[in-house]
Amino acid sequence: xxxxxxxxxxxxxxxxxxxxxxxxxxxxxxxxxxxxxxxxxxxxxxxxxxxxxxxxxxxxxxxxxxxxxxxxxxxxxxxxxxxxxxxxxxxxxxxxxxxxxxxxxxxxxxxxxxxxxxxxxxxxxxxxxxxxxxxxxxxxxxxxxxxxxxxxxxxxxxxxxxxxxxxxxxxxxxxxxxxxxxxxxxxxxxxxxxxxxxxxxxxxxxxxxxxxxxxxxxxxxxxxxxxxxxxxxxxxxxxxxxxxxxxxxxxxxxxxxxxxxxxxxxxxxxxxxxxxxxxxxxxxxxxxxxxxxxxxxxxxxxxxxxxxxxxxxxxxxxxxxxxxxxxxxxxxxxxxxxxxxxxxxxxxxxxxxxxxxxxxxxxxxxxxxxxxxxxxxxxxxxxxxxxxxxxxxxxxxxxxxxxxxxxxxxxxxxxxxxxxxxxxxxxxxxxxxxxxxxxxxxxxx
Ligand SMILES: Cc1cc2nc3c(=O)[nH]c(=O)nc-3n(C[C@H](O)[C@H](O)[C@H](O)COP(=O)(O)OP(=O)(O)OC[C@H]3O[C@@H](n4cnc5c(N)ncnc54)[C@H](O)[C@@H]3O)c2cc1C
Numbered sequence: 055x056x057x058x059x060x061x062x063x064x065x066x067x068x069x070x071x072x073x074x075x076x077x078x079x080x081x082x083x084x085x086x087x088x089x090x091x092x093x094x095x096x097x098x099x100x101x102x103x104x105x106x107x108x109x110x111x112x113x114x115x116x117x118x119x120x121x122x123x124x125x126x127x128x129x130x131x132x133x134x135x136x137x138x139x140x141x142x143x144x145x146x147x148x149x150x151x152x153x154x155x156x157x158x159x160x161x162x163x164x165x166x167x168x169x170x171x172x173x174x175x176x177x178x179x180x181x182x183x184x185x186x187x188x189x190x191x192x193x194x195x196x197x198x199x200x201x202x203x204x205x206x207x208x209x210x211x212x213x214x215x216x217x218x219x220x221x222x223x224x225x226x227x228x229x230x231x232x233x234x235x236x237x238x239x240x241x242x243x244x245x246x247x248x249x250x251x252x253x254x255x256x257x258x259x260x261x262x263x264x265x266x267x268x269x270x271x272x273x274x275x276x277x278x279x280x281x282x283x284x285x286x287x288x289x290x291x292x293x294x295x296x297x298x299x300x301x302x303x304x305x306x307x308x309x310x311x312x313x314x315x316x317x318x319x320x321x322x323x324x325x326x327x328x329x330x331x332x333x334x335x336x337x338x339x340x341x342x343x344x345x346x347x348x349x350x351x352x353x354x355x356x357x358x359x360x361x362x363x364x365x366x367x368x369x370x371x372x373x374x375x376x377x378x379x380x381x382x383x384x385x386x387x388x389x390x391x392x393x394x395x396x397x398x399x400x401x402x403x404x405x406x407x408x409x410x411x412x413x414x415x416x417x418x419x420x421x422x423x424x425x426x427x428x429x430x431x432x433x434x435x436x437x438x439x440x441x442x443x444x445x446x447x448x449x450x451x452x453x454x455x456x457x458x459x460x461x462x463x464x465x466x467x468x469x470x471x472x473x474x475x476x477x478x479x480x481x482x483x484x485x486x487x488x489x490x491x492x493x494x495x496x497x498x499x
Contacts, residue, residue: 106400155230210353253291451482
């Protein structure tokens with residue numbers, strides 16, 4: 055893979071690699087603390103089915119396997135490869151190979167948990183069962199839905215997965231290979247200049263900071279190659295802000311101003327013409343076309359079809375149209391089907407489509423599930439915690455953490471200031487996040 059470089063170089067600000075690793079390890083350990091389950095196992099004959107074996111599903115399986123004895127725990131997911139998605143940004147920055155984000159799902163399936171290697175085709179929460187793609191009915195006493203979300207590339211006219219890596223089109227979201235192909239296109243752009251076009255969909259989305267990160271990464275790559283003067287960068291915001299938390303939005307606005315990134319507010323990409331290299335945006339004043347030499351296309355996102363077409367989504371309100379699950383935002387328990395929980399990206403809650411949210415959602419949901427098993431109740435509450443290491447240049451990031459009320463909730467007060475561009479926040483993303491994430495899959499974080 056051409057163009058790989060050492061992110062530590064020039065970014066260590068005087069610290070040696072050994073110290074970096076030690077610090078990263080200490081932060082990861084700190085992040086692990088407090089999430090560990092130490093309660094005595096509960097004996098039960100309950101049948102618990104987990105739909106989806108990504109970040110949330112595997113974390114749920116690991117924790118349930120530890121908390122219960124005698125239960126039948128079943129994971130249902132066709133995907134044999136696990137994707138560490140936060141790594142996609144690093145791959146698309148040219149810092150990691152695609153393999154960095156890929157590992158076998160089976161490596162994280164705990165002993166004693168059955169894995170049905172099929173997709174769920176149909177949820178039947180009235181009949182307390184689901185049906186797999188091959189038509190197999192799987193009954194349950196409790197269901198944990200963790201199917202993540204669907205990237206709806208078809209929602210942008212003219213867009214197709216096969217276009218990623220050609221004609222200036224990138225998309226860091228689609229997968230590890232597409233993230234690497236995005237780097238190739240971005241790198242070509244950084245050598246030639248022109249218009250770099252960025253943006254995000256108007257729907258709910260996972261890691262809402264990722265589109266901003268990639269704008270900053272492209273800006274930095276251009277600067278490193280002495281080509282920034284030959285490029286114009288445009289960020290198309292889906293509404294009148296750059297981030298859902300006002301203070302963070304303002305900070306990003308100032309950084310964009312500082313770096314010369316132009317912002318087009320109220321612009322939502324609706325179509326792309328790869329031949330003419332023109333994207334069309336819906337705006338309050340009608341359709342607007344913007345030409346590009348490189349663009350990072352982020353598709354609209356929605357719940358997977360099996361969830362969308364089931365009785366599980368919200369039927370009214372802001373989460374209904376895209377099929378997000380109707381769960382209580384504090385407990386992740388379904389509002390109409392109390393033996394069903396929804397965790398991770400599929401949950402219809404106001405914030406938090408991140409792995410960091412998964413880390414805090416799963417223990418809360420399972421605490422309520424296990425309490426119900428024992429005839430008790432749980433007081434565990436998910437407060438909307440989500441976190442985003444917002445890369446602002448290679449080697450620097452802002453570690454933005456917040457809750458449902460937009461309160462900033464720093465995990466390392468006094469060490470990591472949330473709205474400062476720090477190398478230590480970069481270390482969190484580049485070194486500490488992955489081990490913490492893997493520990494979460496194993497139920498240890
Ligand atoms: C580019 C990018 C950058 C990111 N950066 C960060 C970051 O810096 N920090 C952070 O915390 N988070 C980040 N995230 C977000 C994070 O990766 C996700 O929020 C997290 O993976 C959500 O976990 P999940 O289990 O809900 O979904 P996933 O991990 O996506 O897993 C969903 C699983 O459900 C399965 N599935 C789908 N449909 C069905 C079906 N019908 N039947 C059975 N199984 C099904 C899928 O095959 C998959 O295995 C980033 C994501 C991206 C794409």
